[in-house]
Amino acid sequence: MSAPVLPDGNQVDTSAANPASTVLDASRRQPASSPSGAAELASQPISSLSPEDQGKLAVAKKLVIDNLRYEPDFPIPGIKFIDILPIFQNPVAFASLLDVLVLLIQERFGSQVPDVIIGLEARGFLFGPPLALRLNRPFVPVRKKGKMPGACRTVEYTKEYGTDEFQVQTSAIKPGQQCLIVDDIIATGGTAAAAGKLVELSEAHIMGYLFMIDIINLKGTSLLGDKPIITLVEHNEEE
DSSP: OOOOOOOOOOOOOOOOOOOOSEEEOOOSSOSSOOSSOOOEEOOOOOOSSOHHHHHHHHHHHHHHHHTOEEEETOSSTTOEEEEOHHHHTSHHHHHHHHHHHHHHHHHHHTTOOOSEEEEETTTHHHHHHHHHHHHTOOEEEEEETTSSOSOEEEEEEEETTEEEEEEEETTTSOTTOEEEEEEEEESSOHHHHHHHHHHHHTTOEEEEEEEEEEEGGGTGGGGGTTSOEEEEEEEOTTO
């Protein structure tokens, strides 16, 4: 199953906020176990897709969710970890994931296509580049400090125990570009917010954020302001 490349459209007129130097960290694990361990489809009403694409989206979503795996007591006791890696071990599920993401972007933005896909280290690199290729757009990595050569912009963010820094190469994002920031999971929201600051420091615009999984009880999306947020799966670890 494949989705068509979205046609180009007019850019969204947004304004970059003043960048801050420190934001909170986003963990990529669940801090507590979930009694049910069941993920729920993100409740996003379909409004701009054809009936055929609606059907494709529903089938592909189910296939992707069926390939998620839950690992109890990892990386420490009491943590129930959501493992996305089985999706990438199944070519059909991987292709379906890309189908879903393209359709969700079309559902949210219509004919508008981001100018750049921004992927966060490290698991945003698993699906960010093939998603960019599907959309015929460039992919730009955001990495921890010291991992990329040349001049870089840097933002510091606060982690559970200390701080860390994210960087993007200064030539990677052009002023005025509309950027879609992608990552596997949003938990507390800090790394996604830090990536947003790098986009703003580049004098570009945050078109929106896209996540495979939203740990909704951690409320990480609250750090992302009023920018559009696309999620494939919502999970409440307290249920």
